[in-house]
Amino acid sequence: GENVEQHPSTLSVQEGDSAVIKCTYSDSASNYFPWYKQELGKGPQLIIDIRSNVGEKKDQRIAVTLNKTAKHFSLHITETQPEDSAVYFCAASRRARSSGSARQLTFGSGTQLTVLP
Amino acid sequence: DAMVIQNPRYQVTQFGKPVTLSCSQTLNHNVMYWYQQKSSQAPKLLFHYYDKDFNNEADTPDNFQSRRPNTSFCFLDIRSPGLGDAAMYLCATSRGVGQGAYEQYFGPGTRLTVT
Numbered sequence: 001g002e003n004v005e006q007h008p009s010t011l012s013v014q015e016g017d018s019a020v021i022k023c024t025y026s027d028s029a030s031n032y033f034p035w036y037k038q039e040l041g042k043g044p045q046l047i048i049d050i051r052s053n054v055g056e057k058k059d060q061r062i063a064v065t066l067n068k069t070a071k072h073f074s075l076h077i078t079e080t081q082p083e084d085s086a087v088y089f090c091a092a093s094r095r096a097r098s099s100g101s102a103r104q105l106t107f108g109s110g111t112q113l114t115v116l117p
Numbered sequence: 118d119a120m121v122i123q124n125p126r127y128q129v130t131q132f133g134k135p136v137t138l139s140c141s142q143t144l145n146h147n148v149m150y151w152y153q154q155k156s157s158q159a160p161k162l163l164f165h166y167y168d169k170d171f172n173n174e175a176d177t178p179d180n181f182q183s184r185r186p187n188t189s190f191c192f193l194d195i196r197s198p199g200l201g202d203a204a205m206y207l208c209a210t211s212r213g214v215g216q217g218a219y220e221q222y223f224g225p226g227t228r229l230t231v232t
Contacts, residue, residue, distance in 0.1 A: 032219045034219075034220065034221070041226075041228075042225055042226070043121075043123075043207050043223035043224050043225045043226045044160065044207070044223045045223070046220060046221070046222065046223075049219070049220065051219075089159055089160075093219060103148075103211060103218075103219055103221065104162065105150075105162065105221060107159035107160055107161075108159060109158070109159055110157075110158075110159055
């Protein structure tokens with residue numbers, strides 16, 4: 001099955017600096033890569049995603065890059081703010097084997113981002 | 118606002134006492150998922166429904182069951198909770214087809230405590 005590795009597990013940055021989180025995946029059938037932000041006691045919130053036919057996507061201060069050949073993708077947050085502090089999960093998604101149109105989502109282990117004021 | 122709702126947000130049950138967690142959605146999505154998330158870990162998929170079709174993950178214990186009586190509601194039943202089943206249980210939905218088919222949207226979760 002799919003295996004997603006995520007680094008680093010913890011990341012502290014000064015407010016205004018950039019933060020980068022990296023993930024690798026193993027299953028070449030994965031073709032959709034979402035990133036989730038999870039605040040304490042809440043469910044994961046989809047913040048950005050990228051499909052395998054695209055190399056980069058940007059949404060304001062957040063960007064994601066994908067290298068399909070190397071099977072790795074990264075989240076970039078610029079001009080970090082204290083409210084960016086949370087756990088971030090990357091994920092790799094492929095069609096579920098058992099159900100043609102549902103998606104099987106495999107998560108990385110998460111990165112605790114702390115933005116220091 | 119269209120959303121994924123989970124009730125209750127916190128549930129305490131006794132060892133071995135059956136418990137049911139509920140999820141509802143106003144997104145009219147075809148697919149509903151149940152994930153288990155233990156402390157400081159990533160969410161782990163238990164099973165999903167595509168419409169009425171139930172799909173179990175190979176390593177989901179038999180202790181966990183699910184029901185989806187209609188498009189909007191999905192239930193997670195834990196027949197005999199053990200101490201190791203204490204976790205956050207997350208419900209998610211996705212459209213499954215068409216524009217935005219891939220995105221999964223999560224509810225706020227139910228934190229289950231087993232005493």
